[in-house]
Amino acid sequence: MKGLLIALMLTVGVGSAFAQYQENVHYSVVSEKATATPNVTEYFSMYCGTCYQFESLMPQIKAALKPGTKFEKSHVDYIPHDNPVMQAAIVQAFVVMEKLGAKGVEIRAYFFDQIHVKGRAVDSMDVIKKMFEENGLTKAEVDKHFADKTLQDKAKVMAKAYLSKQVNSVPAFVINGKYSIDIGSVKSIEELTGLINFLVEKK
Numbered sequence: 001m002k003g004l005l006i007a008l009m010l011t012v013g014v015g016s017a018f019a020q021y022q023e024n025v026h027y028s029v030v031s032e033k034a035t036a037t038p039n040v041t042e043y044f045s046m047y048c049g050t051c052y053q054f055e056s057l058m059p060q061i062k063a064a065l066k067p068g069t070k071f072e073k074s075h076v077d078y079i080p081h082d083n084p085v086m087q088a089a090i091v092q093a094f095v096v097m098e099k100l101g102a103k104g105v106e107i108r109a110y111f112f113d114q115i116h117v118k119g120r121a122v123d124s125m126d127v128i129k130k131m132f133e134e135n136g137l138t139k140a141e142v143d144k145h146f147a148d149k150t151l152q153d154k155a156k157v158m159a160k161a162y163l164s165k166q167v168n169s170v171p172a173f174v175i176n177g178k179y180s181i182d183i184g185s186v187k188s189i190e191e192l193t194g195l196i197n198f199l200v201e202k203k
Contacts, residue, residue: 021198026185027175030166034176038069038200043162043172046090046108047079051171052116055109057189064193066200076170077159080123089125092155096132096145107135175199 023029042058044051062071075094077087093111097104111131114120122128125146132142145151165174173181179199186192 021195025182026195027179027181027199028166029178030174030180031164031178034178034203038066039176040065040069040071040196040200041165041174041177042071042073043076043165043167043174044073044170045076045079046094046111046115047122048170049116052112054171055112060189061193061196064189064197066197069197069200074158074161076162076167078162079170083123085125086123088155088159089128090122091159092146092152093128093132095151095155095158096148099145099148099151103135107132110135176203 021027044054046052065071073094075091077091079090080086094108097108100107111122114131115122120127122131129139129142129146132145133139137145162170162172165172165177165180167174167180171183173183173196175181175196176199179202181192181195181199183192186195
């Protein structure tokens with residue numbers, strides 16, 4: 001996956017037109033029904049190095065989406081392996097970030113940087129909460145968000161959402177809840193966004 005990411009980055013700005021997108025070559029069907037409205041979901045993990053690198057490409061990917069297409073992120077829970085406590089904790093952290101809006105986007109970037117650039121061990125709930133405090137939230141505010149039953153329930157649902165879409169590695173893109181892209185089948189950002197938009201219109 002890392003090699004693919006490098007290739008995608010090197011080919012940004014180089015146009016490449018796919019004449020035809022093929023099922024089981026460029027994408028697979030992971031659900032019988034598509035969502036009612038155009039939707040792109042990126043499955044990812046803040047513990048994933050390739051997901052961190054992919055963050056720099058997301059503005060270009062989102063800017064290229066067809067008008068009216070909703071973009072969302074869904075955090076998987078299978079990383080770190082063999083640590084169910086932290087698997088659940090990191091998803092809950094992301095759900096809290098979503099609740100915080102623009103501030104949460106800043107905190108997500110901070111988490112990525114601390115984990116993948118600074119090499120910080122984010123291996124306990126205390127560390128996770130401390131990182132929110134380092135971004136301007138009070139301890140009381142952080143504790144309140146993490147104790148929010150609605151957010152806890154949302155995190156539990158999100159944590160396992162990738163299973164029904166047959167996601168087995170991240171980052172992964174599922175379009176309209178029905179089509180999962182084979183990222184290895186594309187060789188540039190233009191091809192990736194072209195494939196996404198092709199599937200956005202496919203029901």
